[in-house]
Amino acid sequence: MVVTRFAPSPTGYLHIGGLRTALFSYLWAKKNGGNFVLRIEDTDKARNSQEATDAILKAFEWLGLEHDGDITYQSQRDDIYAKYIKQLLDEGKAYKCYMSKEELTQLRETQMANKERTKYNGKYRDFDGTPPEGIEPVIRIKAPLTGAIVVEDGVKGNVSFQAEDILDDFVIARADGAPTYNFVVAIDDHLMGINEVIRGDDHLSNTPKQIVVYNALGFPLPTFYHVPMIHNAAGKKLSKRDGATDVMAYKEMGYTPQALLNFLVRLGWSHGDQEIFSMDEMKDLFHPKDINKSASIYATDKLDWLNAHYIKSTPNAELVELLTAYDLVLTSHDKKEILLDALKERAKTLKDLAALAKEILETPTSYDAKAVKKAFKGNAIEVLNTFGAKLSVCENPHLPTDYHTLMEEVVNEMEIGFGKIGQPLRVALLGKMSGPGLDSVMAILGRDETMLRITNAITAHS
Numbered sequence: 432m433v434v435t436r437f438a439p440s441p442t443g444y445l446h447i448g449g450l451r452t453a454l455f456s457y458l459w460a461k462k463n464g465g466n467f468v469l470r471i472e473d474t475d476k477a478r479n480s481q482e483a484t485d486a487i488l489k490a491f492e493w494l495g496l497e498h499d500g501d502i503t504y505q506s507q508r509d510d511i512y513a514k515y516i517k518q519l520l521d522e523g524k525a526y527k528c529y530m531s532k533e534e535l536t537q538l539r540e541t542q543m544a545n546k547e548r549t550k551y552n553g554k555y556r557d558f559d560g561t562p563p564e565g566i567e568p569v570i571r572i573k574a575p576l577t578g579a580i581v582v583e584d585g586v587k588g589n590v591s592f593q594a595e596d597i598l599d600d601f602v603i604a605r606a607d608g609a610p611t612y613n614f615v616v617a618i619d620d621h622l623m624g625i626n627e628v629i630r631g632d633d634h635l636s637n638t639p640k641q642i643v644v645y646n647a648l649g650f651p652l653p654t655f656y657h658v659p660m661i662h663n664a665a666g667k668k669l670s671k672r673d674g675a676t677d678v679m680a681y682k683e684m685g686y687t688p689q690a691l692l693n694f695l696v697r698l699g700w701s702h703g704d705q706e707i708f709s710m711d712e713m714k715d716l717f718h719p720k721d722i723n724k725s726a727s728i729y730a731t732d733k734l735d736w737l738n739a740h741y742i743k744s745t746p747n748a749e750l751v752e753l754l755t756a757y758d759l760v761l762t763s764h765d766k767k768e769i770l771l772d773a774l775k776e777r778a779k780t781l782k783d784l785a786a787l788a789k790e791i792l793e794t795p796t797s798y799d800a801k802a803v804k805k806a807f808k809g810n811a812i813e814v815l816n817t818f819g820a821k822l823s824v825c826e827n828p829h830l831p832t833d834y835h836t837l838m839e840e841v842v843n844e845m846e847i848g849f850g851k852i853g854q855p856l857r858v859a860l861l862g863k864m865s866g867p868g869l870d871s872v873m874a875i876l877g878r879d880e881t882m883l884r885i886t887n888a889i890t891a892h893s
C-alpha cells in the first residue's frame with residue numbers, strides 16, 4: 432500500500448509551496464488507494480507554535496484535503512528516538528563526541544583558512560580513552576567516509592553524493608539529548624510506514640544524511656520524489672509579494688478551493704495540455720513521474736482564469752453558501768438566481784462577486800459625474816418619467832423579459848434608440864455606466880426599488 436505524508440514544521444502559516452507538495456502527496460496516495468498521513472515536525476520548541484499547527488489544519492479543512500489516521504507529533508516521540516539512539520550506540524554505529532564548542536570552532540576556522548570543506552574530523556569516532564571532564568557529549572552517527580550515496584529520485588533520476596564532499600559524522604542527538612532533524616525524519620518515515628516521500632527539492636541535500644540513518648538502522652529506503660521549487664515570473668524564488676502567502680489569504684481574496692488546487696497541481700506537473708482538472712481527475716491522472724524537472728512559474732492570471740472558470744460552473748445554491756464568507760447573505764433573497772446568473776460570468780473572485788452583487792443591491796447614494804454628464808442630456812428625464820409611468824401601472828413585473836418589454840415600449844413610442852433609455856436608466860439604477868443587463872438588474876430589484884431609484888435620479892438631475 433502506498434503511504435505518503437506531509438510533514439510541516441509549524442513555524443508559521445501554510446504557504447502554497449508546502450500546500451503543493453501536500454497536494455501531490457495526497458493525490459498519489461489516493462490514486463493508489465493508499466494513505467496520506469500528517470506529521471507535525473514540532474521539535475524546535477522555540478520556533479514552533481500551536482497556532483501554526485492549527486493554521487495548517489484549518490487550511491487543510493478549507494481545501495478538503497483529509498489526512499488519514501491520527502496526526503503524529505514529533506514532540507511526543509522522544510522515547511522512540513532515545514531508543515534508537517541507544518541502539519546505534521550499543522551497536523557501535525554511533526558514538527559520543529566530547530569536542531567542546533571552542534574546539535569545534537577552532538577546527539572550522541582552520542579548515543576555512545585552508546579552504547577545505549568544514550566538517551567534523553572524526554576525533555571521537557574510535558575513541559576508547561577517558562573522556563574529558565565537564566563536557567556533555569553529543570551523539571554522532573558513523574557516516575561512510577568514502578564512496579557515494581546515490582539518491583534514486585523519481586523526479587531527478589539518480590543523484591549521487593560523494594561521502595567526502597557532503598557527509599561527516601553528523602550529530603543525531605544534542606548534548607541535552609534532543610534528537611536532530613535528519614535523524615527523526617528517517618525514523619518517523621519508517622515507523623509510519625511511509626514508502627513514498629514527495630517533498631520540495633530544498634530537502635534534497637538532507638536525503639543522503641537520512642539515507643545514512645536508514646542504512647544504520649537497517650530500514651528499507653522509501654522512494655523519493657524531490658519537487659522543484661516554484662519561481663516568480665522573473666525566475667526567482669517565490670516571495671511573499673509574489674504570492675507565497677498564507678494559504679488562507681487566498682480564501683480571503685476570494686479564490687475557491689478547487690481553483691487553488693487546480694492551479695497548484697499544474698505548477699510543476701502536467702498531463703498533455705489539459706488545464707482544468709476536477710479533484711477526481713487529479714486523483715486519476717496524477718503521477719509523480721510526470722513532475723517537471725525544472726522550476727515552475729507562478730502566474731496570477733492563470734489562477735484568476737481558473738477561479739473565474741470555477742465560479743461560473745458552481746451551482747448558485749453553493750455560491751450562496753460560499754458568499755456568506757464575504758459578507759453577502761442571499762439566503763432569503765427571492766431573486767438570487769437571477770442575480771447570480773447575471774454576475775457569475777463577470778467575477779474573477781468570490782470577493783468580486785460579492786462586491787458586484789452589493790453594487791446592485793445597495794441603493795446608490797451618489798452618481799458618477801462623468802456618467803451623469805453623458806446620460807442626462809436631451810430628454811433623458813422625460814424618458815425616465817415615461818418608463819416610470821409604465822412601470823407603475825404594469826401588472827406584476829417579475830422576469831427580466833417583463834422589464835425588457837417595458838423598455839421596448841418606451842423606445843418604440845418615443846422613437847428613440849435603446850441607448851437613450853439605457854444610459855439614464857443605468858445611471859439611475861446603479862449610479863454608474865457599468866454593470867450587467869438592466870432587465871436583470873430591475874428584475875433583481877423588483878418594482879418598488881426600481882421605482883425608488885428612478886425617482887431619486889429624476890429628483891437629483893432635473
Ligand code: GLU
Nearest residue numbers: 438439440472616630634
Ligand atoms: N519539516 C520539513 C519542512 O517543513 C519537511 C520535511 C520533509 O518533508 O522531509 O520543510
